[in-house]
Amino acid sequence: MRSIRAELLALDTNVFIFGVRRDERYPSCAMLLFERLIDLRVLVPLQVHVELQRNLAANELDRVFAAFVAATESRWDYEPADTNRVEYWERQGAKKGDAVIVAQLEVAKVRYLISENRHFLSEVPGLPFDVLTSQEVLYRLDSG
Numbered sequence: 001m002r003s004i005r006a007e008l009l010a011l012d013t014n015v016f017i018f019g020v021r022r023d024e025r026y027p028s029c030a031m032l033l034f035e036r037l038i039d040l041r042v043l044v045p046l047q048v049h050v051e052l053q054r055n056l057a058a059n060e061l062d063r064v065f066a067a068f069v070a071a072t073e074s075r076w077d078y079e080p081a082d083t084n085r086v087e088y089w090e091r092q093g094a095k096k097g098d099a100v101i102v103a104q105l106e107v108a109k110v111r112y113l114i115s116e117n118r119h120f121l122s123e124v125p126g127l128p129f130d131v132l133t134s135q136e137v138l139y140r141l142d143s144g
Contacts (some may be wrong), residue, residue, distance in 0.1 A: 004112065005072070008073075008111055010114065012113060013052060021060070036137075037071040043074075046104060081107075105129055115131055
């Protein structure tokens with residue numbers, strides 16, 4: 001099994017929000033965002049970027065962008081999702097916004113989606129990536 005350090009991954013919007021706001025219920029989000037991005041290859045798909053702009057204040061967005069300077073590799077993908085793939089994932093059971101993210105991650109060949117909402121895609125069969133929590137990512141980083 002390849003190390004998570006070598007795999008392209010994406011952070012869900014909730015990881016950014018919990019991390020930048022240092023939510024006490026999700027301390028691993030802040031640790032991942034501000035201390036461990038140096039160990040990771042991260043893609044931010046357009047849909048997540050749009051959601052971040054909707055949900056974070058300007059100073060919070062500045063902290064997110066500053067955190068990405070440390071990442072081993074970071075890519076901000078501004079390419080809209082392929083409509084056919086979005087429709088496919090909707091037929092598989094994903095809600096509209098989730099289907100857009102799945103389609104964008106699928107095209108980018110992302111191996112892991114990091115999210116604190118594990119249930120939002122659990123009903124969708126055949127996802128092209130695994131869903132992990134930020135705590136699970138930290139564990140994998142620390143265990144090799």
